[in-house]
Amino acid sequence: MNILSPSILAADFANLGKQIQEVEAAGVQYLHIDVMDGIFVPQISFGMPVITSLRKSTDMFFDVHIMIDRPERYAAEFVDCGANMVTFHLEATDKVDETIENIRSKGAKVGISIKPGTAVSEVLPYLPKVDMVLIMTVEPGYGGQAYIPECTEKITQVRKAIEAQGLSCDVQVDGGISADNLKMVLDAGANVVVAGSAVFKNNITENVVSMLKIMGEK
Ligand code: DX5
Ligand code: ZN
Secondary structure, X not given: OOEEEEEHHHOOHHHHHHHHHHHHHOOOOEEEEXXXXXXXXOOEOOOHHHHHHHHOOOOOEEEEEEEOOOHHHOHHHHHHHOOOEEEEEHHXXXXXXXXXXXXHOOOOEEEEEXXXXXXXXXXXXHHHHOOEEEEEOOOOOOOOOOOOOOHHHHHHHHHHHXXXXXXXXXXEEEOOOOOOOHHHXXXXXOOEEEEOHHHHOOOHHHHHHHHHHHOOOO
16 A cells, blocks of 8 residues: 655644644645654754644644654654654764664554665664664755655665565655656555655646556545
């Protein structure tokens, strides 16, 4: 099954609740929530109080992408706020197993992410322990950037490794994805697709419907 996970980083925060209702009504189940700390990435986005508020307003699956230094400090707390899955960065910690366990012990799904410059081989040892691998297809930190073509090969590499080990991890892609390159990332092996600008700019419902069609989910 292919899943679209709209990133609210590109939403109009003055109308956030309304825009989330619109993506949900258009047939989306996941919501991608980008938390940035100004240290692991240059930008600061938003944090726990926002997620706690959103949790009261929707039953969507909260796919929380934490771009924060030493995620072991906060990972469990994001589950308390309402995350159904927490995805942290391999590069942000030397306590990868501890971070996985912190999330898992709270009953949430675990994702692990690598930046464009990090080799797929770095993440392979963790495949049996996680539910999802996020291959960043832009440098994390900002929405609206262009897809980095060299990342396509990494999507294929990680999908092949998952299959070779007989595992069932999801492969997520995040950054610069639109209706124009969506089929390419699916063909490469991704099955969970994040899209910020491509969903929230212009007509949300039309954007979602056309992307879900390409994904064979509408
Ligand atoms: C970037 C974030 C992305 C971002 C994607 O660091 O992780 O989730 O919102 O935005 P687009 O789809 O506009 O590239
Ligand atoms: Zn993200």
